Amino acid sequence: xxxxxxxxxxxxxxxxxxxxxxxxxxxxxxxxxxxxxxxxxxxxxxxxxxxxxxxxxxxxxxxxxxxxxxxxxxxxxxxxxxxxxxxxxxxxxxxxxxxxxxxxxxxxx
Amino acid sequence: xxxxxxxxxxxxxxxxxxxxxxxxxxxxxxxxxxxxxxxxxxxxxxxxxxxxxxxxxxxxxxxxxxxxxxxxxxxxxxxxxxxxxxxxxxxxxxxxxxxxxxxxxxxxxxxxxxxx
Numbered sequence: 001x002x003x004x005x006x007x008x009x010x011x012x013x014x015x016x017x018x019x020x021x022x023x024x025x026x027x028x029x030x031x032x033x034x035x036x037x038x039x040x041x042x043x044x045x046x047x048x049x050x051x052x053x054x055x056x057x058x059x060x061x062x063x064x065x066x067x068x069x070x071x072x073x074x075x076x077x078x079x080x081x082x083x084x085x086x087x088x089x090x091x092x093x094x095x096x097x098x099x100x101x102x103x104x105x106x107x108x109x
Numbered sequence: 110x111x112x113x114x115x116x117x118x119x120x121x122x123x124x125x126x127x128x129x130x131x132x133x134x135x136x137x138x139x140x141x142x143x144x145x146x147x148x149x150x151x152x153x154x155x156x157x158x159x160x161x162x163x164x165x166x167x168x169x170x171x172x173x174x175x176x177x178x179x180x181x182x183x184x185x186x187x188x189x190x191x192x193x194x195x196x197x198x199x200x201x202x203x204x205x206x207x208x209x210x211x212x213x214x215x216x217x218x219x220x221x222x223x224x225x
Contacts, residue, residue: 034213043202043216087152097214101152
């Protein structure tokens with residue numbers, strides 16, 4: 001069964017304290033893994049798409065990596081404005097995504 | 110970046126009312142639109158997928174007569190919650206994607222629906 005599991009469920013960091021969020025997946029034939037950021041009361045905001053193991057993408061303090069079984073979202077020297085829920089999803093087929101439950105990231109000043 | 114506009118952002122209405130939510134892709138052609146429901150502190154739950162000009166495909170357990178979806182053009186999809194009841198109160202989010210360009214889904218900002 002296709003499945004996406006994110007960990008930890010919640011993560012509290014001090015400003016400047018780097019860490020990583022994990023997204024483990026099982027899917028028959030990966031057609032893309034997506035990272036989104038969601039702020040309270042808002043829709044998810046697209047961050048990255050990764051297609052093949054070994055691929056990496058960066059945006060400001062965020063870096064996403066992909067292996068055959070999981071993806072990591074590394075956050076370097078985070079700031080309070082990076083606080084949000086980070087969602088991971090994989091393509092079920094050409095149309096639909098399977099979503100993880102998300103990691104709520106809180107960065108304390 | 111791609112912009113998806115969802116309206117209204119918040120609705121409060123009485124039980125038995127039907128509520129229509131609009132989702133528009135502002136700068137790209139959305140061949141496919143998705144409607145999600147999200148409960149507090151939970152992830153997105155896909156309700157249905159609609160392709161322009163076709164009937165929507167509903168996920169298991171989602172009543173198609175309760176949640177009417179219309180995707181009449183490449184830039185507009187609507188979700189109508191018919192005869193809404195308090196248990197329909199939730200956060201509804203739409204997303205849109207242009208499959209011809211291999212772009213990811215882009216989301217609207219959601220509609221908070223409260224049924225009294």
